[in-house]
Amino acid sequence: MKLKIYQIDAFTNKVFKGNYAGVIILEEWLSTELMQQIATENNLSETAFAFKNAQNIYEIRWFSPMTEIDFCGHATLATAFVLFKENASFEKVIFTAKAVGDLSVEKLDSGYIQMTFPNRKPKVIDSIPKELLSGLSITPNEVLHNQQAYFAVFSNEEDIYSIDVNLEELKKLAPYDVVITSKSKEYDFISRYFWPANGGDEDPVTGSIHTGLAPYWADKLNKNELIAHQASKRGGLLKCKVLEEKVIISGQAVLYLEGYITI
Structure with missing residues (x-):
C-alpha cells in the first residue's frame, strides 16, 4: 500500500521555521495502531490523518510520535494548507474531531489560513x-490550568528565553503539558x-x-486582537482574535x- 504524504511547516512563511507536520489524506480510515506507527516513523511533532465523510466534512486525527493527541492546531493548519493546495476551488474546510467538535478553516486573500477554535480560557489554580x-528554574508569578496544560505566567519577558526546565519533573x-508565557515588547x-x-x-x-x-x-x-510569538528555536507567528466562545487563530504555512510512503 502506498500513501501520499506531505510535510508542511506551519505558522511560518519560510521552510525550516515554524512547526512541522505530516499530512495524509485518506480514502478510508487506517487502524489506530498503523496510524501511530506511521507517526512514530515520521518523528514529526504531529502527523495528521484526514478522511472526507459522507457529509463532506473532514474527520481529522492527530498523532505525535508517542500518542494520539486530542487537539492540534498546527497540524490542522497544515492539513488545510494541503487541501487548499490540491483543490483550488476550496475556500473553506470543516474538520471534525471527537474532543473539540467541528473546526472551521478558511483561506484568506492575504495568504493566511484562518481557523476557528473553541475558547479554552484557563483558570487560576489555588494549589x-x-x-x-521543581520543573522550572524560575518561579512563575501566576499559574493557571485548562484541559490541556498548566500555564505558568512570568512578568519578565527574558525569563521565557532563559528559563531551564526539568523535563523529568x-x-x-501527565496528562497535562506546560506552557510558559509573558507579555512582550515586540509582540503582544x-x-x-x-x-x-x-x-x-x-x-x-x-x-x-x-x-x-x-x-x-x-x-x-x-484587547481582543493579538499577535503572538512562540519563542522556540524555530519560532512561529500567530494572529489571534478572541470572541466569547471562540478563538480565531490565523497563520501561514509552506510546503517542505x-x-x-510504502506500507
Whole structure:
C-alpha cells in the first residue's frame, strides 16, 4: 500500500521555521495502531490523518510520535494548507474531531489560513503542583490550568528565553503539558510549550494552546486582537482574535516535502 504524504511547516512563511507536520489524506480510515506507527516513523511533532465523510466534512486525527493527541492546531493548519493546495476551488474546510467538535478553516486573500477554535480560557489554580515548581528554574508569578496544560505566567519577558526546565519533573504532570508565557515588547505576548508526557521535549509552535493563551492575554491587555510569538528555536507567528466562545487563530504555512510512503 502506498500513501501520499506531505510535510508542511506551519505558522511560518519560510521552510525550516515554524512547526512541522505530516499530512495524509485518506480514502478510508487506517487502524489506530498503523496510524501511530506511521507517526512514530515520521518523528514529526504531529502527523495528521484526514478522511472526507459522507457529509463532506473532514474527520481529522492527530498523532505525535508517542500518542494520539486530542487537539492540534498546527497540524490542522497544515492539513488545510494541503487541501487548499490540491483543490483550488476550496475556500473553506470543516474538520471534525471527537474532543473539540467541528473546526472551521478558511483561506484568506492575504495568504493566511484562518481557523476557528473553541475558547479554552484557563483558570487560576489555588494549589500549584510541586512538580511544576521543581520543573522550572524560575518561579512563575501566576499559574493557571485548562484541559490541556498548566500555564505558568512570568512578568519578565527574558525569563521565557532563559528559563531551564526539568523535563523529568514536568513529565510527572501527565496528562497535562506546560506552557510558559509573558507579555512582550515586540509582540503582544510570547510563550514556550513543553510536552514530555505526550510528544517530546519542546514543541516548536503550538496552535492549540493559543486557544487558552489568547483569552488570558486578551483580558490582561484589554484587547481582543493579538499577535503572538512562540519563542522556540524555530519560532512561529500567530494572529489571534478572541470572541466569547471562540478563538480565531490565523497563520501561514509552506510546503517542505511531498511524496509517498510504502506500507
